[in-house]
Structures are given as C-alpha cells and as structure tokens.
Amino acid sequence: MDKKRLLIVDDQVGIRILLLEVFATEGYETFQAANGRTALEIVRSHRPDLVLLDMKIPGMDGLEILKQIKEHDRSIKVIMMTAYGELDMIKEATDLGALMHFTKPFDIDEMRLAVNMQMGEGSSSRFATGS
Template sequence: MTKKKLLIVDDQVGIRILLLEVFATEGYETFQAPNGRIALDIVRTNRPDLVLLDMKIPGMDGLEILKQIKEYDKEIKVIMMTAYGELDMIKEATDLGALMHFTKPFDIDEMRLAVNMQLGQSSSSQFATGS
C-alpha cells in the first residue's frame, strides 16, 4: 500500500516543522513549502492527497494557491489554516473547494484527526465516522 502524501504550505518554519513531525509519525509521506511557487511545483511533481494550506503567505496568497491546485487536480483535498478570522476569505476558500479550515493556534490533535479522517487512515481511531 502506498503512503498517502501530505503537503504543508506555510511561510512559518516552526509550523511546517511541527506539522511535518506529527504527520510523518502518522505514516504519511510529507512535503513542505514556504511559498506558493514551491507548493505548486510539489503539487505537479508529487500530487499530494491532501494539502494543509496557510491562508496568508507572502507573494501568492492561500486563495490563489488553492485555485491553482484545484485547476491542476480537483481531487486533491485542501484544508486551510489561518491566523485571522477572515470569514469572507474562509467562505471563498470553501467555495473554491477547501474542505475546512483551522484557525491558528490550532489544536494539533484536532488537525491530526481531521487529516486522518479525510485520508481514510484509522490508525488511532477504532470508531466509524458517519454523517
């Protein structure tokens, strides 16, 4: 079985390192990018299953990166991260296909659960999730 691929896009190195460590131990193949250009290169070369995408990135913002990811492949799942309560941007991100968003500082366990749920990994959960 191939490992699920996860791309972390954030201009803050501390957040990237934290998320890389958490998701590497969950068994994902993890990639990181500090900006949109590198993120989109990784999307094209490695096609991640899920992208954790910061809303506020210098240069190309999260919404623009999200648009380009979805233009490249609609199947790639995206979860937004934001330090700001910008409801209009969050709504736009949802309209563009983002699954959900986390406001920083986020609860790392909630983030882990959300990612595992989206990627169908039930490593730490014995419970079926239904809606």
C-alpha cells in the first residue's frame, strides 16, 4: 500500500523539523514548505493526503494557501496551526474547509493522534461536509 503523504507548511524551521521527525516515524511520506509558493508546488506535484498549515506565513497567509489547496483538490485534508488566538481567522479557515486547528505550542501527541485519525479514515470522515 502507498504511504500516506503529509505536507508540513510553517516558516519556523524548528517546528518543521520536529513535525517531520514525528511523522516520518509514524510512517508517512513527509514534505515540507516554508512558504505558500513552495507549499502549493508540492500540493500540485505530490498531492498530499493531509496538510499541516501554519496560519501566519510571510508572503501568503495560511487562509490564502488553504483556499488554493481546496481549489486544487477538495479532498486534501488540512489542519491549521496558529500561534495566536486568531478566532476570526480560525472560523474562516473552518468555513474554507480546515478540519481543526492547533494552537502553538501544541501538544505533539495530540497532534500525532489527530493526524493519525484523519489519515486512517480514508474517505469516511467524521466531519460533516457540504453546506
């Protein structure tokens, strides 16, 4: 069976390295991007199953990246990461199709569980879709 693909998008290299190590250990094929342009190139060329997406990224913000990911392929799952209590942005991200969000500093085990749960679900998602 093909490995599930995970894309980590964060401008902080320490967070990318931490998440890459954790999820490579979980057996995922992991990709990383420090900015929106790279993230979207990876989405187009590798079609990740799930994207861990930081809300605050220089250049193109997380909401814009999320919009473009969903325009490219609605089935790609997205979990937002945020360092601030950006409740309005979190609501907008949810409206745009993000499944959930983690506030930094997040609990790495909670993140791992959430990702494993999303990756294990295949097409039968626990989250309602549609209007």
